Amino acid sequence: MTSETSRDAALRAFLSLLEEGPFERIDLLQVAERSGVALSELRVAFASPRDLLAAFFRATDRHVLAAGADPTAAELAEEPAQERLFEVLMRRLDALDPHRGAVRSLMASARRNPLLALTLLDLSIRSQTWMLAAAGLPSTGLAGATRARGLAVLFGRILDVWLKDEDPGLAPTMAALDRELASGAKLLGMLDDLAYLALPWRARRRSAAVGQADAPTEAQAGA
Numbered sequence: 001m002t003s004e005t006s007r008d009a010a011l012r013a014f015l016s017l018l019e020e021g022p023f024e025r026i027d028l029l030q031v032a033e034r035s036g037v038a039l040s041e042l043r044v045a046f047a048s049p050r051d052l053l054a055a056f057f058r059a060t061d062r063h064v065l066a067a068g069a070d071p072t073a074a075e076l077a078e079e080p081a082q083e084r085l086f087e088v089l090m091r092r093l094d095a096l097d098p099h100r101g102a103v104r105s106l107m108a109s110a111r112r113n114p115l116l117a118l119t120l121l122d123l124s125i126r127s128q129t130w131m132l133a134a135a136g137l138p139s140t141g142l143a144g145a146t147r148a149r150g151l152a153v154l155f156g157r158i159l160d161v162w163l164k165d166e167d168p169g170l171a172p173t174m175a176a177l178d179r180e181l182a183s184g185a186k187l188l189g190m191l192d193d194l195a196y197l198a199l200p201w202r203a204r205r206r207s208a209a210v211g212q213a214d215a216p217t218e219a220q221a222g223a
Contacts, residue, residue: 007045009035011059014052019101023049023109023116050119053106056099057123061130063095064088068134082181084135089155089177092131093162093170104163124152154180 013035017026026049032039046052068088079087096103110117128151132139139148161176 006035006037006041007055010037010042010045011052011055013037014049015056015099015102018105019099021105023053023106024113053119054123056102057127060092060095061127064091065130065134067091067095081135081137085131085137085151086174086177086181088131088135089158090170090174092155093158093173096162100163103159107159107163121152121156124155125149128152128155150184154184 010031013031014026017030017034028042028046028049029039031037031046031049031052032042035042037045046055068091106116106120110120125145125148129139129144129148131151132144132147137147138144158173158177158180162170162173165171165173167173
């Protein structure tokens with residue numbers, strides 16, 4: 001295996017192990033055996049399971065940032081800040097969708113493991129710095145750090161909704177994200193962009209509105 005192929009194989013193995021059991025029970029030998037990567041080669045790429053977690057976050061970041069090169073991104077650049085951030089965060093959920101089981105496992109482990117929770121928060125803050133940049137929002141300095149931290153907490157709440165969302169169009173998730181971005185606008189330093197709420201929903205938002213009309217109220221409240 002090439003070094004890059006080994007890294008990819010190890011990460012895939014790590015995510016599959018996460019789907020089967022909690023983070024605390026995953027060790028590097030299991031990852032090596034599942035991936036077919038020799039321990040000596042795995043050591044070159046990853047020093048610990050935390051490194052594998054960080055690699056998962058980076059891979060998700062890359063997926064979202066690459067999606068921003070799509071031709072439709074040029075149209076999004078003309079939208080208000082919160083509209084852009086909404087789309088970027090929805091792209092992040094799209095990127096996470098194939099790994100929903102692994103995300104669910106991580107969230108469950110974090111609830112009983114404060115150290116893991118802090119690790120995930122730290123990794124999420126780093127990732128959200130890139131999400132802010134993808135949305136064309138300032139991400140440097142004290143203000144940028146505050147935005148990234150606030151966005152990491154906000155996105156964690158959205159993940160809870162998303163993990164319970166069985167609607168193919170993710171209407172409950174999108175509605176929750178709209179609410180969170182509106183209520184978190186002050187923290188994120190985007191009060192001037194609240195006017196976006198008066199704009200017609202774009203294609204993704206219009207689909208959400210249709211889905212919400214058909215979804216039971218109880219399902220939305222429980223998401």
